Amino acid sequence: MRKRPQHSPQTYFSVVGNCLQVHGQPLTALAERAGDRAFYAYDSEVMTRRVQELRALLPADIELHYAIKANPMAEVVAHMAGLTDGLDVASAAELTTALATGTPPTEISFAGPGKSATDLRDAVDAGVIIILESSTEMHRVAALAAGTGRRPTVAIRVNPDFELKASGMKMGGGPKPFGIDAEQVPAVMAELATLPLDFVGLHIFSGSQNLRPEALIEAHDKTVELALRLAAAAPYPIRWLNIGGGLGVPYFPGEQPLELAPVMANLQGLLGQIKTGLPQARVVMELGRYLVAEAGLYVCRVTDKKESRGQLFLITNGGLHHHLAASGNFGQVVRKNYPVCIGNRVTGEVHENVTIVGPLCTPLDLLAERMELPAAEIGDLVVLFQSGAYGYTASPHHFLSHPPPLEIFA
Structure with missing residues (x-):
């Protein structure tokens, strides 16, 4: 002792x-x-404080969405819905939780590489943004819309041609089950233009749980460069750009909290490029772990x-x-x-x-x-x-x- x-x-x-x-x-x-x-x-007070600390540095023109997968407890989601601008879901059950908060469907996105028929049907019925993860999924959504008079709102998840360095979980770069490879996106967008779908934009997420500001800055730079490049091949103007999250929290001995200031200052600078190249685009940062862990x-x-x-x-x-x-x-x-x-x-x-x-x-x-x-x-x-x-x-x-x-x- x-x-x-x-x-x-x-x-x-x-x-x-x-x-x-x-x-x-x-x-x-x-x-x-x-x-x-x-x-x-x-x-709940700690959650509120975390969002306030982030909002103090986050550029005002970037919307903040909560990824329900991090903690889907109904009370937590309702609280986070009141603090953020929108929600991201990854299942039909999470969609039900999100809709119960009163969040407008236009501020809810539905992601995931293997959405079931029930997932897609519920998403179409609700009118949320469906994040397309493959050409197959695009045609499934179009088939659900056929004959209904609806034009489901969709965005394409891009598997970028880079990865978030030093990321706890790499979600992009190389062969991945998530999204459509960046080099394939132009062809998919051209086909999408022939379908009864309302294409709004892109979701580009390269990795999660990162504590290195320089790695996040590099990833954000490359994300915006890729979005501008793909926008040139888009059949319609990009109206929605989800740049993902990636902000990490310290768990283990020796780890230090993420220094937010340089990351957010860089995003502020990138907004100028976005406004010039994508003048109609709403920019979304989607965070889960960082807000509630x-x-x-x-x-x-x-x-x-x-x-x-x-x-x-x-x-x-x-x-x-x-x-x-x-x-x-x-x-x-x-x-x-x-x-x-x-x-x-x-x-x-x-x-x-x-x-x-x-x-x-x-x-x-x-x-x-x-x-x-x-x-x-x-x-x-x-x-x-x-x-x-x-x-x-x-x-x-x-x-x-x-x-x-x-x-x-x-």
């Missing part, structure tokens, strides 16, 4: 009486609501504490079936710890080096490995920060048939 004070590893959540606060409520009060279940807690906590309770050959373990009622990403089994090559604290004793004089695991019968059920934290007791609350995006929905809740986590919106 070591003795030294330790502060919360995050600054978005305040601490009162050594207990983490979520939208002015003690974490212990939320835990009482959850009973014996682990839970996610989402702080840091507003979410995953909270589980210590159910046992034991030592095994010199290593101290905290066993909890949560685990990889609740938070796959934190376990390291959702894209990590080398597992790293999320920021963690003991929520009801954020600081403490006595510290212990602990490994935190869940109740599952697998060594993969690991939430934190050899972390120095205030000494915890059975019944204390383990908190994983940065859990507002791709936590709940990306996890295998049915694995080994343990209870799923709850979600609490505050």
